[in-house]
Amino acid sequence: GAPLIVSGQILGCVLALHDMTREQDYIERLSWQASHDALTGLVNRRDFENRLAGAISEAPERSRRHALMYLDLDQFKLVNDTCGHAAGDQLLRQISVLLANELPPGDILARLGGDEFGVLLFDCDADCAAATAERLRATVQDLHFSWDGRPFNISVSIGMVEVANVGMTLEEVLRAADVACYMAKEKGRNRIHFHSEGDTALRERFGEMAWVQRLHAALDQNRFRLHAQEIAPLGDDIPEQGAHIEILLRLADEDGSFVTPQSFIPAAERYGLMAAIDRWVVRNTFATLAARHADPHATPISTCAINLSGATFGDETFLGFMREQFAAHAIAPETICLEITETSAIANLSEAMRFIADLRGLGCRFALDDFGSGMSSFAYLKHLPVDYLKIDGSFVKDMLDDRIDHAMVEMIHHIGKVTGKRTIAEFVESDGILDALKAIGVDYAQGYAIARPQPFDATAVLRGSRSERDATTDSWETLARTLRRKAG
Known part of the structure; x- marks a missing residue:
C-alpha cells in the first residue's frame, strides 16, 4: 500500500489488493500434472x-x-x-x-x-x-x-x-x-x-542382459550362420519347380559352438535387437541365393521362407530396405516367402496388415507361422492375406496318439482350404505322421522325417523339385530291394 497525503497530513493509505486464487490454482494444477x-x-x-x-x-x-x-x-x-x-x-x-x-x-x-x-x-x-x-x-x-x-x-x-x-x-x-x-x-x-x-528362472532372465553385448558383438563380427530346412510338397497338384526351404538362424558362439535361437531370441526381442538381426538374415540370405543362381550346378530354389519378428512390422524403413536388397542381389520377390507368427501378427494387427500389403505389393508371399497356437487367430485370419498356414508343431507331433491334436490338424487344414491357403505341417518326425498328413490332404510337410536343417551356403546340396526327390527315393528303394534279395 501507499500513504494518502493531503497538505502534508496523512489522511489514510491506498491499498492495491490482488486476488491470487487463480494463480494459486494454476500452480497447484501444474504441480498435480507433473506428478x-x-x-x-x-x-x-x-x-x-x-x-x-x-x-x-x-x-x-x-x-x-x-x-x-x-x-x-x-x-x-x-x-x-x-x-x-x-x-x-x-x-x-x-x-x-x-x-x-x-x-x-x-x-x-x-x-x-x-x-x-x-x-x-x-x-x-x-x-x-x-x-x-x-x-x-x-x-x-x-x-x-x-x-x-x-x-x-x-x-x-x-x-x-x-x-x-x-x-x-x-x-x-x-x-x-x-x-x-x-x-x-x-x-x-x-x-x-x-x-x-534362489529362483533359477529369474537368474536366467537377468542373464539375458549379458546377451545384449554378445549379440551386438555377433552382429559386428558376422558370427551369425544360416541353416536351411526343406519343406516337401505332399500332393500332386503343387507345382514346385525347385527346392522349397525355410531359413533358420544359428549363432556361432565365442568358442565356435552353435547356439540355437531359443537361447538368444527372447533377449533380442526384449532389448530391441530383432530388427537388426532380421536385416542381417535378409541381406545374407539374398547374397547366398544370388551366389547359387550364378552356379549352373546348384539346385534351383523356388521358395525361400524367411522368418521376421513382430518388431519389424513397425519399421517404416523396412520396405525400402527390401527394395534395395532385391535390386542389389537381383532376387525375384516371387521366390521369397516371409513368415510371421500368428501371435505377433494378431498383437500388432494393424501394423501387420499394412506390412503384408506393402511387401505383397513387391511380389512376396507370406506364411502365418505357429497357426492355431493362439486360437484367437481364426477370427482375424480374414484380415491377414497370407498364402500359407503353418500348422503349429505342438498339434502335429502327437497327432497319432491324441485325437484332439489330430482333429486340430484336420480343422486347420480345412480352414486353409476354405480361405484358399496352402497348409504346411511342422514337426513331422515320423513316416506315420507323414502318412496321416497325406490322408488329411495337408499340402506340405516340414521336419526330420523330410530333412534335417543343414548349413545354407552357395554349395549346399538340396533335393530340389518333386521329380528329382522322387527319383532319388525310387533309386534308394530299388537299391534296398536288391540288397534284401541278395541277403535272402
Whole structure:
C-alpha cells in the first residue's frame, strides 16, 4: 500500500489488493500434472519412483518392509489394435478405478506408462502382499470389458518383490520387479510371480542382459550362420519347380559352438535387437541365393521362407530396405516367402496388415507361422492375406496318439482350404505322421522325417523339385530291394 497525503497530513493509505486464487490454482494444477497421469489420474512413474526411493532410504533403525508390484495387462494391445485408442483408453480408465478400489488407504497405485501399473504397499509382510496381489489379479480377470458389442477377456500379469529399507538400491528393486513381471507373462500370463533370490528362472532372465553385448558383438563380427530346412510338397497338384526351404538362424558362439535361437531370441526381442538381426538374415540370405543362381550346378530354389519378428512390422524403413536388397542381389520377390507368427501378427494387427500389403505389393508371399497356437487367430485370419498356414508343431507331433491334436490338424487344414491357403505341417518326425498328413490332404510337410536343417551356403546340396526327390527315393528303394534279395 501507499500513504494518502493531503497538505502534508496523512489522511489514510491506498491499498492495491490482488486476488491470487487463480494463480494459486494454476500452480497447484501444474504441480498435480507433473506428478500424475493425465488419462487415469493416477500417480505417474516419476512420482512413484520418488516415493519408492523415499521408502528405501529411510533411517535403518526404523526397520520396515514394503512390497512392490509391477502389473502388465495381457490383452491391452489386442484391444488397442482391433478397436482403436479410444477403446484402449477406456479400458485403462476402468482398470485404474478397479485397482484403486482394492487397495488400502495410504498405499500407492501408479500408471507407469502404456498398460503398465505399479503398486507400493507400505508395511506389508509377504502374506499380506500375496493376498493383495491375488485380489488385484482376480479383479481384473472378473472385468467384463466390451467395445461396440465385442467382448474381451482381460487379465493381468503381476511381478512382486519385497522391499526392505536396508541393503537394496532403487535400481535393484525396480529391476527385480520388472523381471518378476516378465516371468509371470512367460509362465502363461494371468498369474503372480514372486521374486526370489534362489529362483533359477529369474537368474536366467537377468542373464539375458549379458546377451545384449554378445549379440551386438555377433552382429559386428558376422558370427551369425544360416541353416536351411526343406519343406516337401505332399500332393500332386503343387507345382514346385525347385527346392522349397525355410531359413533358420544359428549363432556361432565365442568358442565356435552353435547356439540355437531359443537361447538368444527372447533377449533380442526384449532389448530391441530383432530388427537388426532380421536385416542381417535378409541381406545374407539374398547374397547366398544370388551366389547359387550364378552356379549352373546348384539346385534351383523356388521358395525361400524367411522368418521376421513382430518388431519389424513397425519399421517404416523396412520396405525400402527390401527394395534395395532385391535390386542389389537381383532376387525375384516371387521366390521369397516371409513368415510371421500368428501371435505377433494378431498383437500388432494393424501394423501387420499394412506390412503384408506393402511387401505383397513387391511380389512376396507370406506364411502365418505357429497357426492355431493362439486360437484367437481364426477370427482375424480374414484380415491377414497370407498364402500359407503353418500348422503349429505342438498339434502335429502327437497327432497319432491324441485325437484332439489330430482333429486340430484336420480343422486347420480345412480352414486353409476354405480361405484358399496352402497348409504346411511342422514337426513331422515320423513316416506315420507323414502318412496321416497325406490322408488329411495337408499340402506340405516340414521336419526330420523330410530333412534335417543343414548349413545354407552357395554349395549346399538340396533335393530340389518333386521329380528329382522322387527319383532319388525310387533309386534308394530299388537299391534296398536288391540288397534284401541278395541277403535272402
